[in-house]
Amino acid sequence: MNEIRRVAIYCRVSTEEQANEGYSIAAQLDTLRQYAKLYGWDIAREYVDEGISEKNIKGRPAMQQLIADVEADKFEAVLVWKISRLSWNMLDTLILLDKFEDFGVKFIYYSENFDTGSPIGRLVVQLMASIAEMERNTLSENVKLGMKQRALEGSCRVGARHLFFYLFS
Template identity: 40%
Template structure:
């Protein structure tokens, strides 16, 4: 299971997958959940699932939807290829796909391409919205830090540690080091 943000809940996916496992007579060995975007290739739940698959802990992976594994076709196909190579079947609840047969494998490739297209369209819409916001004069991103570089330099000359200065200005030590390097 995967949800994109920490405020989303995977219970719906969990319910459907448990029901499917019961209907097929599968014994659930482990449930893996990530609360992170599918664009991230490295995810704790997915990584642990792949490690367990390589160790032969299970024969079938049930997912709620193909895009719960990955948003990019390349990553999705890499996961499917790994599972296929080690003899683990892939079953998707939403798309009703089972890689046990050649038709299931072909459909998975098509669905992976559609999931990547969907992700690309989302990115395109976000970028268009940011362009519009910039044209309307809205600031995108963090507001720049305005620091008194001379005062920071004086604090350092008075013997304050970088950590003390950073704490006093409520910024990171790296920021203070950058200021000191610039003014040196």
């Protein structure tokens, strides 16, 4: 990692995750800033999508700016806390990896320390991206089930259209 001088930090959290899992933006930023300092990297920019629970990268303004800055050669690496912060969608993760590789930008996951430039590293990323997508799908099903149950018990304030969606989706 000697050729890295400048890194971009990307953080994301949905409102539900922050409340339920403690993935606060402040905690992610603090951890990643310390990690960059440990390696002597300058932080070119911090990109934060807070309170956004998009299933894909298109609905995230900071991610879109990150991609534009990758194309503009503003840093040598992107640093994220955990692969699921990048995307819950395996295809989006792989598309981002290809984009970053095309522009010579390394991907560094703080909590999953491995080299994405090697074949085994790439395989591990693909497996982890699959797991992140499965976690997202499971979370979505659990939320729907909980909302359906609350609606059936009468403790959820939803309109008729939303109630129909949760009961029959």
